[in-house]
Amino acid sequence: MSSLADAFKPHEKLAAQLIPHACGTDDGSHDIAHILRVFRNALRIHAEEGGNGAVLAAAVLLHDCVSVEKNSPLRAQASRLAAEKASGILAGLGWQADDVAAVAHAITTHSFSAGITPETIEAKILQDADRLDAIGAIGVARCFYIGGRMNSGLHDVADPRAETRELDDKRFAIDHFPIKLFKLAEGFQTLTGRRMAAERHDRLVAFYNDFLEEIA
Template sequence: MSFVQLSEAFAPYEELAQDLLPHVVVSNDGAHDVAHLVRVYKVARTLQELEGGCLRVLTAAVLLHDCVQVEKNSPERARASRLAADKAREILSQLGWEEADLDAVDHAIHAHSYSANIPPQTLEARILQDADRLDAIGFVGIARCFYTAGRMGSSLYDAADPQAQGRELDDTSFALDHFTTKLFKLSDGFQTRAGKDMAELRHARMRAFVEYFHEEI
């Protein structure tokens, strides 16, 4: 699919998307690919329609929030959003964006990351953080969790103790542990009312999945 075709998913800022998509890192990580950007944008736009905020800033932040990718198991993971924010500022500066808008995009990208633990101070930053985290939970989040575990060489679960009743949780070794160590915690940290409502539904879906998963094994 061409950048022109992909840009249509970012209406009404198709031209901005055409300018920015070539800068998006195309890697072999299917959990952080262009499909992820499209999903995050759809949710972000829905939240923006309900909550407000500048859609132009939000669109740029969505498109560039993963423009520097760092593997989940890298010691540099906590700096990934800072590196992406710096690169985004450079790209948008070259496109003639004003300083205030550069600051807005910079902060939204820096604050979106769970690993960075930066409190979002603007509405656009809160929306981007919510939209990105919504893609980490629910059925899509389940798929991404097991996909990423496979890429990292993890097992599905500990065959001897699937529910970690007699051991420490270890989501670097067992995909199922990641639900308890991180994914089940995400629904408590949403920043917008609409985001919280969406998160409650997706959280319930994950809980049901894990319950049925344990039943089947």
């Protein structure tokens, strides 16, 4: 555990406390590797945008402590449930109520599905850091991994570009690009996050175009 916690420097002591609670699922797109990537994204943004580092680190470590599958009717409630669980964990570790509330707000608002606007810099950074992991090369990999978990096909053989049909990312993984992934870069909260998102968005578009060209 210590070597894994060390990857979360300079918050390795906090990580050692929270890693056992961090993942609420066997979903490989929301595992400890995802949390570490989000943490590193958050550190890059935090270095330029500021905020409370401990609150941000705790929010990152616990933002997926309750995970709900993408096709579950409870999906929109996942971040609220995670915030409630995180609040109990941090209170049990002796955190001050204001800091617990700050972490809970960041976790509650980070989710695309929740549709809640983040109000604090820590919440804005967490949302940006998490969404960065949904675009770019990592976003492509996660999209198809999740498609496999949901038993989706790669694309519609007859109409891969959805020119004469409705987009349906429950049936075809590639449809998730225009349905959601291409829209994520528009909603970033911080200047640093927007800059990072623009680079990853370009990679996402390039993959999509190459994919469609190869199956044409």
